[in-house]
Amino acid sequence: xxxxxxxxxxxxxxxxxxxxxxxxxxxxxxxxxxxxxxxxxxxxxxxxxxxxxxxxxxxxxxxxxxxxxxxxxxxxxxxxxxxxxxxxxxxxxxxxxxxxxxxxxxxxxxxxxxxxxxxxxxxxxxxxxxxxxxxxxxxxxxxxxxxxxxxxxxxxxxxxxxxxxxx
Numbered sequence: 001x002x003x004x005x006x007x008x009x010x011x012x013x014x015x016x017x018x019x020x021x022x023x024x025x026x027x028x029x030x031x032x033x034x035x036x037x038x039x040x041x042x043x044x045x046x047x048x049x050x051x052x053x054x055x056x057x058x059x060x061x062x063x064x065x066x067x068x069x070x071x072x073x074x075x076x077x078x079x080x081x082x083x084x085x086x087x088x089x090x091x092x093x094x095x096x097x098x099x100x101x102x103x104x105x106x107x108x109x110x111x112x113x114x115x116x117x118x119x120x121x122x123x124x125x126x127x128x129x130x131x132x133x134x135x136x137x138x139x140x141x142x143x144x145x146x147x148x149x150x151x152x153x154x155x156x157x158x159x160x161x162x163x164x165x166x167x
Contacts, residue, residue: 036124
């Protein structure tokens with residue numbers, strides 16, 4: 001005969017199972033979003049880190065209806081942190097990493113990847129994944145007007161670079 005589990009353990013198990021189910025439903029979308037920021041190779045790692053961090057902090061989520069936005073923001077923040085730590089390493093070891101020659105034919109993807117992290121994040125969320133500016137603002141913590149302005153400026157910069165590449 002098995003002993004009944006304490007009530008608190010049952011609730012924790014149910015919350016964990018609910019988190020796992022909701023995360024699994026959002027997982028593929030998170031991988032696509034993260035791949036736009038850190039590349040396809042690192043996207044799985046970032047999503048796994050987001051899963052672990054989110055599961056440990058799931059109890060802090062006040063509005064369960066905002067689960068996907070909360071989880072997306074968590075993953076985007078991890079992508080930004082990965083870029084920051086990579087930049088610090090590159091700054092520490094500049095002589096060990098040779099700079100590749102600029103390609104003659106620059107593609108749009110390369111131009112987007114060359115944008116600063118914040119601009120790249122907003123451009124990928126808006127154009128790559130179809131988020132509206134109010135959704136992007138909620139995910140990133142910016143105002144809707146600020147998100148729209150940053151995307152507009154990034155789009156203008158990309159257009160200028162494409163024109164220069166065509167010359």
